[in-house]
Amino acid sequence: MNETKKALMELKRLMSEATENVFRRIELADAVLSDLDWIATEHGGSDLKAQDAIQAEFFPDLNGYVSLGKLRAMYHNVPRVEWERCRFDIAAIEAVYDGQAEEQAARGPRTAWKEIAEERQETIDAQAAELGKMRDEVGHLRDENARLHGRIEQLEKLLDYETMPV
Numbered sequence: 001m002n003e004t005k006k007a008l009m010e011l012k013r014l015m016s017e018a019t020e021n022v023f024r025r026i027e028l029a030d031a032v033l034s035d036l037d038w039i040a041t042e043h044g045g046s047d048l049k050a051q052d053a054i055q056a057e058f059f060p061d062l063n064g065y066v067s068l069g070k071l072r073a074m075y076h077n078v079p080r081v082e083w084e085r086c087r088f089d090i091a092a093i094e095a096v097y098d099g100q101a102e103e104q105a106a107r108g109p110r111t112a113w114k115e116i117a118e119e120r121q122e123t124i125d126a127q128a129a130e131l132g133k134m135r136d137e138v139g140h141l142r143d144e145n146a147r148l149h150g151r152i153e154q155l156e157k158l159l160d161y162e163t164m165p166v
Contacts, residue, residue, distance in 0.1 A: 023088050026075045029054050029068060066094055073097065 032038065033051055043050040055068040066074075071090075074097045086092035104110075 020088050022090065023075075023080070023083055025058060026068075026071045029058060030072050030075055033068075033072070062090070066090060070094070070097075 032054060033047065039045060039047055039050045043053065051068050055062075059068060059071075074093050077100060078093055078097050082096055083093055086096065
């Protein structure tokens with residue numbers, strides 16, 4: 001009975017280590033596959049060859065159930081809190097990830113509202129600057145117009161004065 005208890009405790013420890021261990025393995029594989037120098041040196045610059053080599057050597061226990069590429073996508077798109085909630089179960093995380101992808105597809109493509117707002121703000125700022133220049137020009141033209149009208153009045157008075165019978 002004592003040996004059974006020890007065996008069960010060790011099984012529990014190993015299970016606990018293995019579940020969280022898969023997340024750490026994906027995290028490390030992602031870091032390695034982000035090293036472009038290593039990929040160039042070891043795999044002739046082919047990220048696919050590098051990914052296949054990492055998958056074959058460090059993820060044989062998954063037996064191709066899910067590719068390392070998808071594992072990395074799940075790692076990047078599913079928060080660790082969700083991984084913990086699913087107890088690092090690859091199938092459960094894959095369901096969460098696929099659900100997110102379906103939801104995204106149903107919503108359609110995302111609109112980059114921030115970029116649109118920034119572009120529109122730039123357009124508004126440019127138009128406001130142009131409007132300010134135009135207003136200054138209108139003010140200048142009004143002043144010039146008033147000056148010319150005054151000059152015309154002077155000339156008309158002078159002309160009337162000269163054409164008056166004596």
